Amino acid sequence: AVSCPVPDEMKKDVDMQRPARWVCEWIRANYTHMKPRIVYNVNYPEEKGVSIDATFPDVRYTYQGTRRYHDQYAVLSEDGSERTIQLKTLQLDHLRSDHSDFEAIMENCISVTPLSTYTTHISELKEWFHRTLNESA
Incomplete structure (x- = not known):
């Protein structure tokens, strides 16, 4: 699963x-380490004005963050x-978490x-x- 944040006004130009x-x-570099029944969720940051051959952003292996919703609702009608x-x-x-x-x-x-799951x-x-850690040592 891959997601990239793209502002609405940029969608056609991304x-x-x-x-x-x-x-x-x-995937080529890590295929042998990947396991069945696990989804590797990738979030790729927005890049503006970066050439196609530029160095890729740093990679972090992360926990799933917790999204919070502060929705407000109005009661339009009530009948029994x-x-x-x-x-x-x-x-x-979202909740701040390291x-x-x-x-x-x-x-x-x-x-x-x-x-x-x-x-x-x-x-x-x-x-x-x-x-x-072992690869960077």
């Missing part, structure tokens, strides 16, 4: 070649057991989060942390 190339290179409501305002934010995908993206890094696959994340 070139996905760099994120696609990075994903292909990452039925209530009609309308979304008034939509506000999104080593999360939100933190990586805000620092313009690529995040890779191993996911299981419900949340971050912790043992797989620890293996990637360990592997990364």
Whole structure:
């Protein structure tokens, strides 16, 4: 799974070649380490004015961040057991947490989060942390 933040006004002008190339290179380099039944969620940061051959952003292996919704609703009508409501305002934010995908993206890094059915696959994340430390030593 790959996502790249793209502002609405830029959607028609966005070139996905760099994120696609990075994903292909990452899979080739790490294929033997990847496990079945785990989704590797990749968040690729927005890049403005970067040449196609520029160095890729740093990579971080991350926990799944927690999104918070602060929505407000208005009751339009109420009749006994039925209530009609309308979304008034939509506000999104996230819980600050070290080593999360939100933190990586805000620092313009690529995040890779191993996911299981419900949340971050912790043992797989620890293996990637360990592997990364050994490769950089």
